[in-house]
């Protein structure tokens with residue numbers, strides 16, 4: 001990439017172009033997963049959609065690989081690329097709420113923390129992720145699983161429209177009214193179809209919730225998992241939450257002599273009337289004695305940020321995932337065999353439930369195909385020290401190998417590793433061919449290929 005063309009790009013932009021000669025380059029090339037160590041030729045930080053158009057045209061005209069970064073949380077590091085252009089949307093994080101229509105529009109670089117902070121004062125929310133630093137764009141484009149999913153569907157089910165810069169540099173609005181094919185593909189198809197510069201969501205009346213984490217003894221883990229399997233099939237849809245293996249962090253509500261020990265935690269979120277919260281969580285509470293808990297009424301954004309400190313940027317990450325329709329006894333046995341060996345305080349397995357409202361959307365209504373899966377577990381290895389890579393990756397792989405035979409072939413694309421590209425077809429089931437058609441229409445040259453790629 002010549003100096004001249006970079007200078008041309010800089011002249012066109014309101015935002016920044018950061019190259020290896022610039023002071024901020026080392027910071028600008030970093031993504032959330034510290035295992036990813038790529039050196040883009042330029043990191044472009046657009047200030048607006050016009051800047052995005054210029055950056056997309058620049059990458060295409062110069063035949064450069066192009067990566068797109070929203071919240072930078074991609075575990076395989078799809079938000080950056082060696083020797084190419086990384087569009088980093090972190091300068092575009094505005095969120096505008098329209099309380100009368102119960103809608104919010106987020107710019108492409110907004111995080112769920114940005115989003116929830118903007119909607120909370122109006123007593124409104126939509127389905128977002130579990131951690132507030134995750135990007136709205138990347139999470140929603142892959143599907144979007146979180147506390148509110150059983151009640152309101154996946155994040156992508158709440159998407160009303162998206163502004164998209166396509167590979168040819170056009171700016172399109174995708175919705176049920178315009179470019180319906182693109183709108184269909186964006187809801188689960190990931191970053192394959194263009195740069196989404198803003199997303200408009202349907203909101204729902206959620207302000208304070210009743211919930212938080214409870215810690216159960218490992219000896220009671222089987223009972224809790226079996227209870228969860230039955231309970232969640234027809235639990236009220238205001239109930240969200242998931243079991244998780246968790247090494248007890250040094251938090252004041254956990255007895256000091258238990259810090260550092262593994263537990264089966266359950267993180268609950270009751271988004272119905274607050275005065276019903278205690279009763280709603282009682283069946284879970286009654287399964288076994290709770291060793292420690294931090295449960296009560298709290299703002300929804302507080303629960304969304306409650307575990308941020310456990311997973312700061314800069315950890316090493318390796319994740320694996322499959323969808324699960326029936327959680328069999330054998331599957332539970334595999335969880336019980338591997339979960340308690342969780343090797344790091346940030347590592348975990350979360351067994352998310354995606355029934356309720358998620359099941360009321362047909363498998364071909366959006367690109368997200370697994371509408372009959374009850375669970376979306378993720379085995380998430382997250383640890384600080386690269387010297388521990390081998391042991392932590394082995395834990396994830398062994399755990400995955402033990403549960404895969406009791407799971408669906410496909411998994412949630414946002415939980416997939418870089419070594420999972422051969423599973424793309426399985427992830428999309430019957431929607432794959434239609435995704436390929438849409439890809440051919442909007443990105444025939446596969447400019448957007450740094451992702452879980454749907455090849456044209």
Ligand SMILES: Cc1cc2nc3c(=O)[nH]c(=O)nc-3n(C[C@H](O)[C@H](O)[C@H](O)COP(=O)(O)OP(=O)(O)OC[C@H]3O[C@@H](n4cnc5c(N)ncnc54)[C@H](O)[C@@H]3O)c2cc1C
Nearest residue numbers: 070071072073074078079108129130135137138145191196
């Ligand atoms: C700590 C942590 C917690 C998580 N929790 C959840 C959770 O609760 N629920 C859940 O569903 N997922 C969760 N995830 C997974 C998450 O959905 C994916 O990692 C997702 O890709 C993150 O989006 P991002 O914008 O932060 O990431 P980025 O790395 O910025 O983006 C990932 C990919 O998404 C695409 N993309 C991002 N922004 C745009 C855009 N504006 N336009 C076009 N394409 C774009 C690109 O292909 C990009 O490479 C979590 C991940 C982490 C690391």
